[in-house]
Amino acid sequence: MAERLYRAASAETLLIEPLDEFTLIFHRASGLTHLVAAPAPEIIAALDRDQISAATLLERLGTRYELGDASDELLQARLDELVAIGLVAAL
């Protein structure tokens, strides 16, 4: 079975405003505002303009940040949440 690929909403559609431990993301395409915490902003930044798999994403995150006890399941759960609110598209 082919791996699922993920793609973030394009940068022009996102207005990102880090506040404190939370970050605000205004999604222009939908007109919706999201209040998110780590690792959501980091995931979106790491997806950049590519369409990549969850495994590749985890690797990429690992090179940029300290991942602590991050696992495939945790990452998948966060990805699914971002897909549900529309900031990431699952292809």
Place this chain on the structure above:
Amino acid sequence: MKHVFTVRIGPAGFRVGSDWRAPIRALERLYAGYPAPEDNIPDFTVRLFAARPWRHWLRPSITLGGDFVLPEAAPLPLSQGVLAAEMAMNLQMAMGQRRYLLLHASAVEREGRAVLMTGLSGAGKSTLAALLAARGWRLMGDEFALIDPASGLVHAFPRLVSLKNRAIEVVRKALPEGRFGPLLAGTPKGDIQHLVPDSRSIARMGDPARPALLLFPRFGFDNAERGLGPSEVFVRLTQASTNYVALGERGFAAMTRLVREVAACAIDYPDADAAITHVERLWATL
């Protein structure tokens, strides 16, 4: 409609049509001194009407109508005509305002800067605004603060101040010279009496101010004070706004600017005097 009243409050003009003369007469008296809508074209239309022909005379009750309506809104007795008009005008703003970001907050101004006080019903924002106005602050509004997304300034909406229950006595004592509307007993929200903003506040209703302090007051608790982090402020303010979502990107820009630039504080207070002292002390430290 048979009887008509028009008025401008801040940047918004209203046209109120009524099946009865009495509410219009009361509005004309209370809003004497206010300007007419710009170019005589109101932003919003309100209707106070009899839902059934016999409701005109038999236990007359006012059904609220207008450009924007809540179909489930309960009618009010004719004796509460001013309250009906106020509720209907508020509804037009809450549902139809699209230029300014609307916050459920009172606002007072001093030297070009404003304090915004927001909170649930009963938190005391109307009372505090009226009492601060008695102490020389300019009253910008007791129900809605209008934020201009382009400039970040707050614009005044000095409607009649709505005082409830015990607050009526407190404010009447502080403002013996004040102009008040009729005492409306037994409304859905208890006893209500309206205070007419002073002539200076009316004359300067077109002057915006720079927001300098955001307060989240809570009445009936021991004195306390807590600074608020930006994400908490953001969430509370969006909950206090009826049109944040409808304004889209402009709403986001206005709200994030407020959150970034304006000091925010939650204050608890046991009585009005303590609150006023607290507010003026905070103001002095800015």
Place this chain on the structure above:
Amino acid sequence: MNRDATLLARALYDPMSAAPLDAAGWTDLIAIARAEQLTGTLVHRVADVPKPPAASRILADARASIADQRRAALWEAEAARRALISIGTPIILLKGTAYAAAELTAGEGRSIGDLDILVPRDAIAQVERALLAAGWEWAKPDPYDDAYYRRWMHELPPLIHRERDRMIDVHHTILPLTARITPDAQAMIADSVLLDNGLRILSAPDMICHAAAHLFADGDLAGGLRNLWDIDRLCRDFMMRHEDFCLSVYKRARHHGLLVAVQRAFRLARDIYETPVRGYSAPICVSLDSRSSDALFRRRLLARDGWGRPTRRLTRFGFYVRSHWLRMPPAMLVRHLWTKWRKGYRSA
């Protein structure tokens, strides 16, 4: 002055007719537009008409709002697409969302409420499951309504998205199964047009048929002016591209059993908005000669005064009763109202 919505209709099809309006005229025009859900359309149409500064300001405020609304509506369509893509069934956008997605003039300035989609009947169960899994939930929990809905209506009971707080109406045909006219939903789906994003819209003749069906057979003509404006804009658009567009609409309408509805819609559009529709004597004979009953429909459509109030009570009541009768055979109507009455509702 006895105003009706003619003031609005004229301003829409002939914007410069609004230029000489005084303050009272602009006030009434705006109030009528709001009551008829045509504010955005009005803003768009009178953009270049000289007007008092206050009118400019009020209309400009509305304009920004319409753009935001449109964006949100198209996002709803996109969210539905993402939720349903794995099923592989055609998803056809209807009404305002369709016009906006296809960038038709009918979509310019149009207010868009809920998302309406049409899917094949045999995919309905899968669609329902996929939407529920993607964050939509039932808007009304009443089991009687639910059974009635599923059995007789042309759509699922209404769904609302948990977080975005927006409704979606999933149709499997365009009229209730209890109505006397049964359009060919399968043919509509088969002839639907694919958009770049993978969603679909009805073919142009089917869009007209849908709008006409909606105008008469689905309601008591509430919102009729807006519906008729949609028809006017669609006709003008497609008649420019295809000289015998009206003929293709008539042929299609006849197939769906909607020819009478389309004829009446065209006559009223011509009457109220001067839509340049035409009849034919060959290859089929379709006349657009006025009928005496048109006056009654016109009266109902324009029944709005300068305060935005619905007027002409008796005409309205007549149409309300008529619309219910159209939707349900009398015996069912009685049972439906009886059950609702027993539950303490006011009779529908």
